[in-house]
Amino acid sequence: MAVSDEQVAALRAFxxxxxxxxxxxxxxxxxxxxxxxYGELVYAAFVTAIRRRFHPGWTIADVIRLVATMRARRxxxxxxxxxxxxxxLIRRALGETVAGELGDETxxxxxxxxxxxxxxxxxxxxxxxxxFLAQARPLANQLAG
Amino acid sequence: xxxxxxxxxxxxxxxxxxxxxxxxxxxxxxxxxxxxxGGYPTLIAAAFFEAAxxxxxxxxGTDTDVIAFVGSARSRFDEKGDEIDPHAAEVLxxxxxGDVTETDLDDDTVITTQLTLLTALVLxxxxxxxxxxxxxxxARKLADEWTD
Numbered sequence: 001m002a003v004s005d006e007q008v009a010a011l012r013a014f015x016x017x018x019x020x021x022x023x024x025x026x027x028x029x030x031x032x033x034x035x036x037x038y039g040e041l042v043y044a045a046f047v048t049a050i051r052r053r054f055h056p057g058w059t060i061a062d063v064i065r066l067v068a069t070m071r072a073r074r075x076x077x078x079x080x081x082x083x084x085x086x087x088x089l090i091r092r093a094l095g096e097t098v099a100g101e102l103g104d105e106t107x108x109x110x111x112x113x114x115x116x117x118x119x120x121x122x123x124x125x126x127x128x129x130x131x132f133l134a135q136a137r138p139l140a141n142q143l144a145g
Numbered sequence: 146x147x148x149x150x151x152x153x154x155x156x157x158x159x160x161x162x163x164x165x166x167x168x169x170x171x172x173x174x175x176x177x178x179x180x181x182x183g184g185y186p187t188l189i190a191a192a193f194f195e196a197a198x199x200x201x202x203x204x205x206g207t208d209t210d211v212i213a214f215v216g217s218a219r220s221r222f223d224e225k226g227d228e229i230d231p232h233a234a235e236v237l238x239x240x241x242x243g244d245v246t247e248t249d250l251d252d253d254t255v256i257t258t259q260l261t262l263l264t265a266l267v268l269x270x271x272x273x274x275x276x277x278x279x280x281x282x283x284a285r286k287l288a289d290e291w292t293d
Contacts, residue, residue, distance in 0.1 A: 060226040061220035061221070064216055064219045064223065064226060065216055065220045068212055068213055068215065068217070068220075068231075069213070069216065072210075072212040072216070075208055075209050075212065083231040083232065084226075084227070084230070084232075087226055100227075
């Protein structure tokens with residue numbers, strides 16, 4: 001099932017730091033649907049953001065430094081990110097096979113946190129954010145089957 | 146009865162921290178003699194305490210600094226990304242700062258993590274030979290106090 005425009009709009013609002021709109025659109029998705037495929041869209045956006053951030057020849061040290069930097073600048077007792085999980089997710093998004101069982105919640109929290117930070121770092125304007133999501137969408141469709 | 150820290154143990158850790166790896170290997174082999182290693186983990190712990198205290202307490206460090214430092218240390222020394230537990234590393238530094246009073250870390254994790262962090266802290270200080278000697282003397286004094 002391909003991702004829908006409504007799902008893209010909900011994620012877009014979140015990434016544009018428009019929380020009220022994000023909450024409204026997410027609520028609507030839950031109430032009216034479709035929900036199926038949204039997780040795949042978030043993951044595809046995450047992978048896209050990671051691949052835009054890291055260049056070929058990236059190292060594990062680069063990954064460690066990035067996660068540390070992001071955690072340090074968003075230090076908040078309410079935003080506890082599992083460092084190793086975040087690093088594993090990044091390395092897998094870059095195509096590496098990395099062992100390690102990550103719990104669903106741990107993975108989701110790390111993924112959302114990293115995605116938001118990576119997109120914020122890009123300082124995208126409206127057109128840039130649309131382009132980013134358009135880039136992620138084909139992968140999301142592929143993952144959603 | 147726990148023995149006092151020995152010259153040999155101090156020399157071994159000093160060689161490691163100075164990056165004299167041939168010397169370190171030689172001295173470490175000597176420590177493998179029965180009974181020679183005794184207080185070595187305590188010396189590592191004391192040196193780590195001194196170095197972390199110097200960096201984060203006296204130097205004025207925040208939680209952000211701790212996270213950034215652990216990231217820096219791991220990026221330099223954790224080649225595979227799974228050798229140093231970042232949570233353990235941050236907890237051990239926070240314990241020095243008094244933010245944490247108990248940990249559930251096993252002894253092996255504590256020692257290997259402390260040694261890696263200590264190495265990074267000392268490297269960052271860029272000690273001269275004399276300064277490293279002074280640092281080791283302070284660490285030894287603290288370790289001896291702990292073993293009394």
